[in-house]
Amino acid sequence: MDIEWILAYLMLGAVVGFMAGLLGIGGGGIMVPILTALFAAQGVAQEHLVHMALGTSMASIVVTAYSSLRAHHRHQAVLWPVVWKITPSILIGTLLATWVAALLPTTVLGIFFSCFMAYVALQMILNIKPKPSRQLPGTVGISLAGLSIGGISAMVAIGGGSLTVAFLTWCNVRIQQAIGTSAAVGMPIALAGSIGYMINGWGASNTPDYSVGYVYFPAVILISVVSFFTAPVGASLAHKLPVGTLKKVFAGLLILLSLKMLQTIFMG
Template sequence: MTALATLLLGGVFAGLLSGMLGIGGGILVVPLLIFLLPVMGLPAAIIVPTAIGTSLATIAITTFSSAYAHQRHGNIQWPWVKQLAPVLILGGVLGSWVGVSINPLILQRVFALMLLVLAIRMIWKRQPRNKEKAIKNWKVRSFGTAIGAISALIGIGGGALVVPLLHYYQVPMARAVAVAAVCSVVLATFSTLLYATMGGSAHGLEIPWLVGFIYVPAWLGIAATSVLFAPVGAKVATRLPVRYLQRVFASLLIVVAIHLLITG
């Protein structure tokens, strides 16, 4: 399979996952790009940060399409968006700075461990006790800042962590996915701008179509199909329970995470 075909197919799955689970698709796109960018001729020294930056750029497009579809279905709870968006951006600034400042192999290991955590969280959903259901703004904002930092650090857009947070506070799944999609648009857009202004020429590299740590051909290849399939996933999320889909995807995450931990 050619690199272009692989990117297009990856975009299909990223779009579906974005719409159905509100996760932006980064947990699929980043490993895909880590494996594919060397084939496309990029040097090993910038593979991981470029995979993360490019992933965030695709998430900004994909989740916008997903969020728009969820808005049409009336699923977005805007008070949650207003509370989370500012702290996600703050965390995104911290995560983007750290993401281009540490060893790429360490970054790959961090990403793999986060995939395992997310997989376990999808398989085992802890339901809060009654006394834990009260929403404490300081607690939500603290978690939001941490989510922003982690998401920008490993290139996942934030939805994969926002959904469990909202589920903890008993937000219905379809609405949690919708809020996560909007939050991912905000965080991914801001983080993309940061990654686009860092790297590349700063490391003495002059690579065609590389803008900072965003590789434009890979970005366009994935976005071309992900933006089309995100509304399909959003429609499925409003009609079908996503529990079984989460379990299947969690199994995929475990396989990918183990591979990333033992390679490099």
């Protein structure tokens, strides 16, 4: 790999880790559009661009998810009974979604990703939050929620944080515990998504060297190493900077990156 690509992946890891720590969001919204552009510049086949970006992004989230899980567990903010109930359906939903994603053309995946990120950005700008209106459902209800969270997360390569927190707060779970439980749920989503994209991309032609299915491991390693160190920096600044304003700026960035991704797909 040329030095310019190494530097690009290191810089991406630094930004992703910092923003994850500062705003408590996963890196998929940033990583997928940028990885799509980087892979296109590196000559990855057009039909695999978004698949490679999604799979590589999912695998890169694993380290951050594990670090976040440990931190919230130390603060006793994880509702482990909820985690054990929702994880099986999360795994099923995530693995099924990677299989569906592998069947879809790059353009369809890109449009779905961009539309979902526009929805997330709008939520941030308007500060839309579900009002607590009920208690946690039983096993069936939690399982259905897990299928949905896992499925959408795999299709857009996010750790599921925004979806899980919204679901739990809607069920009257305190925000601190909702965030901590969401962090714990992010780990199986990232692992299942990574495995799913590796399995469903197995045998795909014209993928970069050192890839396993739709996961490009040189990028995963470089992004993960740096994000592991920059995430705590972002977290330490979360209480010192105007996070509300930063979220609106980040929402605008998400929209611009999604538009750039569509440009890369349709115009090269």
